[in-house]
Amino acid sequence: MVFKKMMRAFGVGGPSVDTVLTNPNTRPGLNLEGRVNITGGDHMVDIEYVSLGLVTKVEVESGDSEYNQHTEFHKLNIAGRFPVHPGQPISIPFQFPVPWETPLTNIQGGQRLHGMTMGLRTELAVAGAVDKGDLDQVNVFPLPAQERIVEAFARLGFRFKGADCERGHIRGVQQHLPFYQEIEFYPPGQYHGINSAEVTFVASPHGMAVVLEFDKRGGLFTSGHDVINTYQVDYRSVDSTDWAGVVDGWVRQAMSRRPHQQTHHQPHYPPQPHYGHHQPHYGHGGHGGHGYRHGHHGGAGMVGGIAAGLVGGFVAGEILDDLFDGD
Known part of the structure; x- marks a missing residue:
């Protein structure tokens, strides 16, 4: 099963990014594998880094109130600085380790735990500007x-x-x-x-x-x-x-x-x-x-x-x- 994410980074004419997970289903302690595919836009840019991060919803207590906060709890840089020429295709493979304490989102059989969310976010930086992009859904099954x-x-x-x-x-x-x-x-x-x-x-x-x-x-x-x-x-x-x-x-x-x-x-x-x-x-x-x-x-x-x-x-x-x- 493959999840894809398309985004147009950094405005009109910038590079496009397609993050593909080989399998969005995982367990604590295993790896998420896939590729970040970048296609150059209509002008050359220098990518400062490409990173991936796991994001989930966390309840925070502050005084007498409570609120939910989207928290990135594990991040990995998968590429450093490199140029992207107009129209140039670049594919970056990755193995992203899932922390052992990662919360569960699914139980065997495909049933999802109500209230639980988990996503893998791709982040690119160009000339000091950071595009966090969208989230690819990740399903974490129990040990x-x-x-x-x-x-x-x-x-x-x-x-x-x-x-x-x-x-x-x-x-x-x-x-x-x-x-x-x-x-x-x-x-x-x-x-x-x-x-x-x-x-x-x-x-x-x-x-x-x-x-x-x-x-x-x-x-x-x-x-x-x-x-x-x-x-x-x-x-x-x-x-x-x-x-x-x-x-x-x-x-x-x-x-x-x-x-x-x-x-x-x-x-x-x-x-x-x-x-x-x-x-x-x-x-x-x-x-x-x-x-x-x-x-x-x-x-x-x-x-x-x-x-x-x-x-x-x-x-x-x-x-x-x-x-x-x-x-």
Whole structure:
């Protein structure tokens, strides 16, 4: 599947740019590959640089107000200074690494997470003027570990509520991006003491932190409160773990916890073969305020029968120009 972007840079007679992604579907830790094709206009220009950047929508809390901000969180220069003569075709191949902490936009099967946007922006500079151009839509699918955990929530009866990115850092977690993604679920009846569950994945090449925040209901003589736990997941354990059982244990542990307790868990798993690093095609389309997260607080889906329980939280793939209105 190919996404193309055409723009006329720097006014009438300037060069035109066509950015082509070989495959717009990716996962954290993989590469986006493609070419930036430049065609000279009616006069020679000197391109100072060509860069690519991943852009997403981030919720920012400022005092008592909140607003959304389009944030470029990873940028790569793919070419330095070079001349472009009239009518000259130039093609620049690229491999753009996707950060491990990149938020998810899609779940397997092509369903897009409502509220999530992601684009690859091409930027050219000529004689000090910068043309940021438009955005090419990018679809970020989950790592196997992320998919298994989200699937476990669905198997336990949790229903998807929403997903967003929020500016800030999570205390006690090694986080590189200036924001984190929250995937929120409604709990089923058997977890009667919980109003909602929020899941944050902070992935790295060797493992992943899973941060769970539960909004617990108040009782007759107690007020409601939040419980936050952090767990470490070894990628080698993914296929040998009963994730429904593990997630059920996480939820029940939170139900028995006292207000504002914060714990970190490092489980020990048997070694399993590590994942490969080939980029798949994934079919066709397919908290601040609690003393723990520095930022605001506020997810993911399934295949087959599990998808039916979460489908209300998904929308079909939208046109990125609409999602990034005004960018």
